[in-house]
Amino acid sequence: MIDVEEAQARILALHAPVSMEGVPLLEAVGRWTAAAVVAKRTQPAHDLSAMDGYAIRYEDAAGPWRVVGESAAGIPFAGQVGPGETIRIFTGAALPEGSDTIVIQENIVRDGDLITLTNDGPETLGEHVRKSGSDFTTGATLIEPGQLLTPARIALAVMGGHGTIAARRRLRVAIISTGSELVPPGTDTGTDRLPSSNAPMLAALMRNLPVDVVDLGIIEDDLTALTAAFNASKTCDIVVSTGGASVGDHDLVRPALNAAGATLDFWKVAMRPGKPLMAGRLGDTVVLGLPGNPVSALVTAILFLRPLIAHLSGASTPLPPRIGVRMGEPLPAVGPRTDFVRTHWEGGALVPTFPGDSGMLLPLSGADALVIRAAGSPALESGALVEAILLA
Numbered sequence: 001m002i003d004v005e006e007a008q009a010r011i012l013a014l015h016a017p018v019s020m021e022g023v024p025l026l027e028a029v030g031r032w033t034a035a036a037v038v039a040k041r042t043q044p045a046h047d048l049s050a051m052d053g054y055a056i057r058y059e060d061a062a063g064p065w066r067v068v069g070e071s072a073a074g075i076p077f078a079g080q081v082g083p084g085e086t087i088r089i090f091t092g093a094a095l096p097e098g099s100d101t102i103v104i105q106e107n108i109v110r111d112g113d114l115i116t117l118t119n120d121g122p123e124t125l126g127e128h129v130r131k132s133g134s135d136f137t138t139g140a141t142l143i144e145p146g147q148l149l150t151p152a153r154i155a156l157a158v159m160g161g162h163g164t165i166a167a168r169r170r171l172r173v174a175i176i177s178t179g180s181e182l183v184p185p186g187t188d189t190g191t192d193r194l195p196s197s198n199a200p201m202l203a204a205l206m207r208n209l210p211v212d213v214v215d216l217g218i219i220e221d222d223l224t225a226l227t228a229a230f231n232a233s234k235t236c237d238i239v240v241s242t243g244g245a246s247v248g249d250h251d252l253v254r255p256a257l258n259a260a261g262a263t264l265d266f267w268k269v270a271m272r273p274g275k276p277l278m279a280g281r282l283g284d285t286v287v288l289g290l291p292g293n294p295v296s297a298l299v300t301a302i303l304f305l306r307p308l309i310a311h312l313s314g315a316s317t318p319l320p321p322r323i324g325v326r327m328g329e330p331l332p333a334v335g336p337r338t339d340f341v342r343t344h345w346e347g348g349a350l351v352p353t354f355p356g357d358s359g360m361l362l363p364l365s366g367a368d369a370l371v372i373r374a375a376g377s378p379a380l381e382s383g384a385l386v387e388a389i390l391l392a
Contacts, residue, residue, distance in 0.1 A: 146316025
């Protein structure tokens with residue numbers, strides 16, 4: 001068995017990021033940038049008022065002033081502000097030539113075209129002014145390559161003058177559910193069958209990623225049928241199977257991959273849950289064979305499938321972020337495999353979600369985070385600081 005970090009590194013090394021394409025920014029959220037996004041314009045392009053009020057020269061800060069015009073956002077005042085003069089100005093409007101400071105409207109009284117102070121005047125030059133270029137200037141790098149395009153970064157790219165962005169193309173990910181015991185969701189199971197829950201779970205996990213899911217259905221424990229399913233997945237970027245990845249007589253994923261011509265990189269990871277995990281290549285397709293237990297399938301998908309998708313999509317940091325949190329209950333010592341403890345929030349700390357059996361979905365559905373316990377870790381007291389991966 002190899003450890004989790006080595007398994008992650010080897011999976012990401014199986015394939016380089018896919019080709020680039022231009023993506024309209026309205027459709028780009030959830031993608032990763034394939035090239036630096038550089039500002040085509042300066043923001044703000046002019047000195048702007050940050051408040052409703054009057055634009056003045058700071059050297060005339062004591063007032064009074066005579067109003068000679070008005071400036072609104074997108075409709076600037078065309079003239080110049082001279083000694084003792086001011087213009088009515090609104091938030092977001094450009095300061096006219098000659099002015100450099102804003103007197104807010106709450107601090108003045110206006111009588112016709114004459115305004116005077118009712119409170120103290122501006123204390124500093126440039127008060128309530130957003131200086132030109134204070135956000136960014138032409139040529140500045142706004143978004144580095146490999147960064148996730150969040151709503152805020154979409155807005156930044158648009159403000160920088162862009163309508164499209166370079167990103168990696170969408171991936172095609174095939175899902176194969178193995179097991180003669182499985183039936184489609186909503187189908188009567190009788191007493192001997194199980195609903196196939198892993199494929200809908202994995203599809204939901206990938207819902208907000210730049211992925212087109214190809215569900216190849218349920219494949220019974222038949223070597224010929226499973227080999228054919230893997231062959232059918234060769235048009236995809238990733239094929240992920242669930243179940244059949246162990247070493248029992250009915251665990252046929254490994255021999256089916258061999259029959260299809262795959263090259264396996266590894267097939268056991270020192271982790272709990274999720275030890276029977278396979279990874280390799282099937283032509284140009286990356287293969288991931290996940291365990292069949294739903295808990296194991298979800299944990300391994302979070303640790304390996306989602307990072308692989310992020311890597312192929314150009315993410316600079318594809319692995320799930322880890323945060324430091326406090327435990328609200330003690331934890332026992334850890335055996336020879338890294339343990340990913342399903343936990344939930346209670347009073348600002350994490351507590352284990354019991355029972356922790358890898359076949360039980362009800363406790364998993366209430367979990368908020370995976371607490372990471374390295375192999376051989378000693379027991380921990382309540383209140384100990386641990387690393388965790390958030391599930392939401």
